[in-house]
Amino acid sequence: xxxxxxxxxxxxxxxxxxxxxxxxxxxxxxxxxxxxxxxxxxxxxxxxxxxxxxxxxxxxxxxxxxxxxxxxxxxxxxxxxxxxxxxxxxxxxxxxxxxxxxxxxxxxxxxxxxxxxxxxxxxxxxxxxxxxxxxxxxxxxxxxxxxxxxxxxxxxxxxxxxxxxxxxxxxxxxxxxxxxxxxxxxxxxxxxxx
Amino acid sequence: xxxxxxxxxxxxxxxxxxxxxxxxxxxxxxxxxxxxxxxxxxxxxxxxxxxxxxxxxxxxxxxxxxxxxxxxxxxxxxxxxxxxxxxxxxxxxxxxxxxxxxxxxxxxxxxxxxxxxxxxxxxxxxxxxxxxxxxxxxxxxxxxxxxxxxxxxxxxxxxxxxxxxxxxxxxxxxxxxxxxxxxxxxxxxxxxxxxxxxxxxxxxxxxxxxxxx
Numbered sequence: 001x002x003x004x005x006x007x008x009x010x011x012x013x014x015x016x017x018x019x020x021x022x023x024x025x026x027x028x029x030x031x032x033x034x035x036x037x038x039x040x041x042x043x044x045x046x047x048x049x050x051x052x053x054x055x056x057x058x059x060x061x062x063x064x065x066x067x068x069x070x071x072x073x074x075x076x077x078x079x080x081x082x083x084x085x086x087x088x089x090x091x092x093x094x095x096x097x098x099x100x101x102x103x104x105x106x107x108x109x110x111x112x113x114x115x116x117x118x119x120x121x122x123x124x125x126x127x128x129x130x131x132x133x134x135x136x137x138x139x140x141x142x143x144x145x146x147x148x149x150x151x152x153x154x155x156x157x158x159x160x161x162x163x164x165x166x167x168x169x170x171x172x173x174x175x176x177x178x179x180x181x182x183x184x185x186x187x188x189x190x191x192x193x194x
Numbered sequence: 195x196x197x198x199x200x201x202x203x204x205x206x207x208x209x210x211x212x213x214x215x216x217x218x219x220x221x222x223x224x225x226x227x228x229x230x231x232x233x234x235x236x237x238x239x240x241x242x243x244x245x246x247x248x249x250x251x252x253x254x255x256x257x258x259x260x261x262x263x264x265x266x267x268x269x270x271x272x273x274x275x276x277x278x279x280x281x282x283x284x285x286x287x288x289x290x291x292x293x294x295x296x297x298x299x300x301x302x303x304x305x306x307x308x309x310x311x312x313x314x315x316x317x318x319x320x321x322x323x324x325x326x327x328x329x330x331x332x333x334x335x336x337x338x339x340x341x342x343x344x345x346x347x348x349x350x351x352x353x354x355x356x357x358x359x360x361x362x363x364x365x366x367x368x369x370x371x372x373x374x375x376x377x378x379x380x381x382x383x384x385x386x387x388x389x390x391x392x393x394x395x396x397x398x399x400x401x402x403x404x405x406x407x
Contacts, residue, residue, distance in 0.1 A: 024233070031230065075311050110317070115234040167403055171230050172395045175388050
């Protein structure tokens, strides 16, 4: 069992090994919904919620699979849990706030295929985190994802009215911003190491 | 049942426009450069040409197999649960691929890490299943998968080669430059992945604009 202290897990997941900027997980929604600050924040919250739930479920499933000795079912069972959690969130958002539902659009069901969530479940298993550690890890990863999304959205909003060549607009510009952000996040490396 | 499908298979191969299904994935609808799909593995494992190629081939295999199965089952899967079924089909083949790579080369498996498992959530595969294989015959689906797969391998290789040449001064582990060459370390780091992909996309956009005008 991994003995890493909780604060270290949190710092590592949110800043040093930021899921988007260091592991390239969750790039699709990152490119898709990072245009507006409001949507980006809500998307981050939705992803964090799904991460927390699926991380808890993944911990339980992993324990069960170890007992029945069927590691090859890991991937399939994780993805099923994630897909059903996303379905739950989708129904919840649709009922509670139809405007947000429309704003997130196709990207809400696409949380299922957000690599950040499956990646989180796989990483926590391979690192051998305990239950509390897993939750902190999920929370840190979600916070890091939201932070990256908000940063990009802020920058993109600022660049909205800048004069840029047509060929650079869209994905190319976002990727350049992401590259520069990724460079700045490298400044955190070494943080939280004992 | 199997007799019927094999007949349909050969019939569909004889269909006229099939070559289009193959060609479009290579250039016009290239999954990475034009559709901007499946970015996570593209950026994450393209730090060397070898990793990029292995990842591309693994993805192509999963894409091909899942396209075949989805196309075969397209009349049996109820509409409401189709996405869940597609993901289950994809996850099965990814598990197979994961174990196969582990058996072939432990070293490769280590350097690709969790990203083999993450092929499951590659939007490219799900989007081909949903947008193409669920509506077309098996022959067309195979060609579509091969075209898209090769397009994906090509794109990954473009990225991996640039990053390896500039970042480590080598290609497929063969040194290219004389000893005095200063490696661009940033190219191997995550930031280099974003920059290289951005530049490739830029190149494609410029080419497209030139063609249009």
